Amino acid sequence: xxxxxxxxxRALADPTRREILHLLSAQxxxxxxxxxxxxxxRAAVKKHLTVLSDGGLIEVQPQGRERVNxxxxxxxxxxxxxxxxxxxxxxxRLAALKSAIETYEAPDD
Amino acid sequence: xxxxxxxxxRALADPTRREILHLLSAQxxxxxxxxxxxxxxRAAVKKHLTVLSDGGLIEVQPQGRERVNxxxxxxxxxxxxxxxxxxxxxxxRLAALKSAIETYEAPDD
DNA sequence: TCAATATAACACCAAATGGTATCACAACAG
DNA sequence: CTGTTGTGATACCATTTGGTGTTATATTGA
Numbered sequence: 001x002x003x004x005x006x007x008x009x010r011a012l013a014d015p016t017r018r019e020i021l022h023l024l025s026a027q028x029x030x031x032x033x034x035x036x037x038x039x040x041x042r043a044a045v046k047k048h049l050t051v052l053s054d055g056g057l058i059e060v061q062p063q064g065r066e067r068v069n070x071x072x073x074x075x076x077x078x079x080x081x082x083x084x085x086x087x088x089x090x091x092x093r094l095a096a097l098k099s100a101i102e103t104y105e106a107p108d109d
Numbered sequence: 110x111x112x113x114x115x116x117x118x119r120a121l122a123d124p125t126r127r128e129i130l131h132l133l134s135a136q137x138x139x140x141x142x143x144x145x146x147x148x149x150x151r152a153a154v155k156k157h158l159t160v161l162s163d164g165g166l167i168e169v170q171p172q173g174r175e176r177v178n179x180x181x182x183x184x185x186x187x188x189x190x191x192x193x194x195x196x197x198x199x200x201x202r203l204a205a206l207k208s209a210i211e212t213y214e215a216p217d218d
Numbered sequence: 219t220c221a222a223t224a225t226a227a228c229a230c231c232a233a234a235t236g237g238t239a240t241c242a243c244a245a246c247a248g
Numbered sequence: 249c250t251g252t253t254g255t256g257a258t259a260c261c262a263t264t265t266g267g268t269g270t271t272a273t274a275t276t277g278a
Contacts, residue, residue, distance in 0.1 A: 006124055013122035014235090015115055018191070025195050031256065044236045046257075051234095065244040065255055076192055082127070083185060086134050123267085140224065153268050155225070160266095174223060174276035 004056055005078040011055030012079065016040075017048050021057060024071040031067065113165055114187040120164030121188070125149075126157050130166060133180040137170075143178065 011017055020034055035045040049069055052058045057075035061068045120126055129143055144154040158178055161167045166184035170177045 009122050009127070013118050016235095018118070022194070032254085040235095041237065042256075043238080043258085047235075067256065071195075076195075079188070079192065083188065085131070086180075086185075119266095125267090141222095149267090150269060151224080152226090152270080156267075176224070 004054065005082060007051075008055040008057065008075065008078045009082075011051050011057055012076075014048070014051075017052055020045075020048060020052065021071060024058060024069060028061075028068045028070045030069065034069065113163070114191060116160075117164040117166065117184065117187045118191075120160050120166055121185075123157070123160075126161055129154075129157060129161065130180060133167060133178060137177045137179045139175045139177055141175075 016038065019037075023029060023034060023037060031042055031046055031049060034049070035042045038045060049058065049060075053060060055075065056078070057072055058069050059072050061070060125147065128146075132138060132143060132146055140151055140155055140158065143158070144151040147154060158167065158169075162169060164184065165187070166181055167178050168181050170179060
């Protein structure tokens with residue numbers, strides 16, 4: 001359904017990127033702050049952030065000379081959507097989950 | 110939590126492999142049957158199936174001289190598990206979903 | 219044995235990953 | 249205003265990984 005399902009799956013395929021998402025789930029961070037948590041360079045981290053952004057999983061907010069990276073709450077919806085297409089083995093409890101997520105949507109961003 | 114979370118995410122990152130999973134959700138298939146649906150060679154398909162197997166998403170059942178590939182119902186559980194670690198933005202409706210899925214488990218394989 | 223199928227072993231090309239510069243720009247001190 | 253500094257962006261390069269094909273080698277049923 002979403003146009004960037006592939007980009008989302010691709011973004012999640014890398015363990016570093018999944019870890020970055022966890023970091024961002026705790027708080028918004030600049031590139032430098034994210035890079036501090038890894039042994040990689042800022043440039044390398046920046047590339048991961050770009051992939052995450054392409055996958056709709058984060059958004060970037062310019063703030064002075066910094067750019068704050070923020071987790072997009074509904075960025076993983078494409079994944080959930082895809083998972084729920086397996087209605088054969090995902091029984092109706094999962095269907096309930098899907099509708100719960102769809103009810104969710106973005107709060108008041 | 111599952112040891113092969115990375116393998117599962119990696120397996121899902123490729124669109125061909127996701128399509129294969131959809132095919133297998135309709136019915137069990139041999140490599141040849143899967144390969145019919147694509148323009149790739151059997152060998153190429155086989156490699157995708159190996160990746161899917163590594164990710165715990167399918168299982169292979171020898172049947173005579175053929176090997177039937179079958180979707181593993183709970184193979185995507187690592188993904189769900191990972192998604193539900195984001196309890197900050199996945200509110201308690203998702204938590205309910207998680208417990209529902211955990212209640213699920215394999216029926217009577 | 220023969221035919222069909224599955225698997226293994228290579229090779230090739232594209233893409234992903236990460237490093238090192240380097241550049242642009244905003245913030246700030248003087 | 250001017251120069252310095254920190255931050256992010258970008259370009260280039262090397263290495264690795266992934267996807268696919270081709271070919272060769274089992275394995276199995278008849």
